[in-house]
Amino acid sequence: MLDLLKRPILTVQEFYLLAGQAVRNVIRQPHYGDDISLQMDQIGVGSLPIVVLTGFFSGAVMALQMSRALAQYGQVGKTGEIVAISLVRELGPVLTALLVAGRNSSGIASELGSMKVTEQIDAMRALGTDPIQKLVTPRLVATAVVLPLLTIIADFIGMFGGYMIAVFRLNLTGTQYWSSVWQVLVWDDLAQGLLKPFVFAFVVALVGCFFGLRTTGGTQGVGRATTQAVVAASVLVFVLDFFITQLFVGLNPK
Amino acid sequence: MTPEPAALRFENVFVAFEGEEVLHSVSFAVPAGETRILFGAAGSGKTVALKTALGLVTPDSGRVYVFGQDISRLPERELFDVRSKIGMLFQESALFDSLTIEENVAYPLLNQKSIRCGPEECRRRVREALRFVELEHTLEKFPSELSGGMRRRVAIARAVVTGPPLLLYDSPTAGLDPITANTIITLIVKQRDLSNTTTLIVTHRYQNGNLLANYRYEPQTGRLLRTNGAGRRTAATRFLGFKDGRLILDATQDELDASTDPYVSKFVKHNG
Numbered sequence: 436m437l438d439l440l441k442r443p444i445l446t447v448q449e450f451y452l453l454a455g456q457a458v459r460n461v462i463r464q465p466h467y468g469d470d471i472s473l474q475m476d477q478i479g480v481g482s483l484p485i486v487v488l489t490g491f492f493s494g495a496v497m498a499l500q501m502s503r504a505l506a507q508y509g510q511v512g513k514t515g516e517i518v519a520i521s522l523v524r525e526l527g528p529v530l531t532a533l534l535v536a537g538r539n540s541s542g543i544a545s546e547l548g549s550m551k552v553t554e555q556i557d558a559m560r561a562l563g564t565d566p567i568q569k570l571v572t573p574r575l576v577a578t579a580v581v582l583p584l585l586t587i588i589a590d591f592i593g594m595f596g597g598y599m600i601a602v603f604r605l606n607l608t609g610t611q612y613w614s615s616v617w618q619v620l621v622w623d624d625l626a627q628g629l630l631k632p633f634v635f636a637f638v639v640a641l642v643g644c645f646f647g648l649r650t651t652g653g654t655q656g657v658g659r660a661t662t663q664a665v666v667a668a669s670v671l672v673f674v675l676d677f678f679i680t681q682l683f684v685g686l687n688p689k
Numbered sequence: 690m691t692p693e694p695a696a697l698r699f700e701n702v703f704v705a706f707e708g709e710e711v712l713h714s715v716s717f718a719v720p721a722g723e724t725r726i727l728f729g730a731a732g733s734g735k736t737v738a739l740k741t742a743l744g745l746v747t748p749d750s751g752r753v754y755v756f757g758q759d760i761s762r763l764p765e766r767e768l769f770d771v772r773s774k775i776g777m778l779f780q781e782s783a784l785f786d787s788l789t790i791e792e793n794v795a796y797p798l799l800n801q802k803s804i805r806c807g808p809e810e811c812r813r814r815v816r817e818a819l820r821f822v823e824l825e826h827t828l829e830k831f832p833s834e835l836s837g838g839m840r841r842r843v844a845i846a847r848a849v850v851t852g853p854p855l856l857l858y859d860s861p862t863a864g865l866d867p868i869t870a871n872t873i874i875t876l877i878v879k880q881r882d883l884s885n886t887t888t889l890i891v892t893h894r895y896q897n898g899n900l901l902a903n904y905r906y907e908p909q910t911g912r913l914l915r916t917n918g919a920g921r922r923t924a925a926t927r928f929l930g931f932k933d934g935r936l937i938l939d940a941t942q943d944e945l946d947a948s949t950d951p952y953v954s955k956f957v958k959h960n961g
């Protein structure tokens with residue numbers, strides 16, 4: 436029984452060590468600014484199209500679904516409120532994080548994994564660079580900056596998707612829609628909506644790096660690491676989402 | 690003991706991965722300027738031995754001295770200074786495939802803290818190192834655009850660009866045709882004799898060991914010349930035989946040739 440638990444506990448411990456080192460390196464010399472901007476470009480700009488598309492359609496779908504439910508109470512006018520709350524609090528952060536996990540946790544894991552199995556990680560250490568400083572920290576910093584921004588974009592595009600439905604399908608006016616959006620959002624929603632992507636960024640970047648760096652067993656191992664990274668990152672996003680939501684509900688019991 | 694510390698010394702080094710012993714009480718010393726040829730079957734621990742010398746693998750027990758400094762318990766940050774004195778050619782070249790050839794060779798110059806060189810100086814040294822391996826024309830290419838033998842040569846350029854006093858070559862000729870293999874051994878001998886570097890080289894080709902032990906680089910002609918056995922080189926070159934993580938032989942070429950051990954003589958038989 437103890438033996439059975441030993442492996443996962445060791446793995447979690449290793450993950451914390453990596454996370455600790457990566458975070459500590461943020462304030463340590465040397466800084467690899469070029470790598471950070473390269474990663475921002477790959478993670479941020481690269482993910483933009485899918486984030487925009489997904490954001491738009493999830494907002495539109497929310498508006499369609501909710502308007503039917505609201506119609507039963509004659510409250511179709513509140514569609515904007517529901518769309519805004521669910522996007523800002525949940526859908527924006529979670530969907531964006533899942534998309535970026537699918538795209539970048541896997542990308543990071545396979546990139547670092549192939550570097551590991553071709554001895555490039557060893558070569559880095561041999562040639563005077565700390566792979567955590569050079570590879571992990573820039574990816575972490577880039578994701579932590581970019582994921583909240585992507586989430587904000589997804590939120591707005593989603594609301595715009597809802598607006599299109601509201602105007603063209605539900606016969607609401609633009610003013611009706613946007614004013615209900617505006618009125619319903621409070622600071623608490625924004626805090627939650629920005630804290631989540633920030634926390635998810637750690638998951639997305641570090642899980643990818645973690646599985647990449649512990650890859651063994653050649654090309655097959657790289658494939659395995661990639662899959663494990665996406666699965667672990669996605670599950671962790673949902674788990675952490677629950678706890679952060681719980682925290683905010685606990686802070687503001689209504 | 691000699692007053693000058695050995696370039697590299699292993700003392701009862703044990704290494705295990707997940708409970709599996711990979712190096713078992715390995716001890717040897719390489720005085721500065723000498724050459725060691727490591728041989729042994731696949732999985733016998735040669736690569737792990739080289740990585741332990743670089744501090745990439747931490748021994749479970751025993752000590753590793755690089756130029757007299759015990760590196761076996763050093764934290765990673767302090768190892769970087771030690772590593773800047775060592776050049777390593779990895780078994781699969783390990784070039785960074787996101788960087789061009791020029792950037793690959795410049796990498797140790799730009800990243801090793803003990804080396805300070807301005808952009809102009811760096812470019813000059815990169816070019817010089819690439820000229821050394823006769824690949825100046827590939828500066829802008831990426832490693833994936835080169836052949837295996839060319840990649841090996843670029844990796845040699847990257848290993849020697851900082852002029853380290855100790856060089857480790859892991860299977861520099863594995864998987865190459867005899868002509869390219871000889872070119873690469875010539876480069877290694879050239880580097881050794883021009884800069885008087887201490888050299889460790891993993892190789893299965895007896896022919897390579899023979900070249901390293903009995904030939905020296907002749908700068909005038911750019912070729913290898915036989916030192917006729919009695920040369921200083923021959924005495925300063927020893928063969929280290931690995932078997933299942935143990936060092937089973939530390940011998941001169943004559944002793945190696947005379948060995949009756951069936952495992953050892955399998956490697957000598959390639960002489961042809």
Ligand SMILES: Nc1ncnc2c1ncn2[C@@H]1O[C@H](COP(=O)(O)OP(=O)(O)OP(=O)(O)O)[C@@H](O)[C@H]1O
Nearest residue numbers: 706707711729730731732733734735736737738780
């Ligand atoms: N990072 C690692 N994790 C676990 N086991 C390892 C690791 N590196 C090497 N080993 C094991 O150590 C043993 C020795 O490996 P090593 O790479 O030193 O062999 P080698 O002598 O270089 O062989 P080859 O001639 O094939 O290169 C092998 O059994 C290998 O499986």
Ligand SMILES: [Mg+2]
Nearest residue numbers: 735736780859
């Ligand atoms: Mg090897």
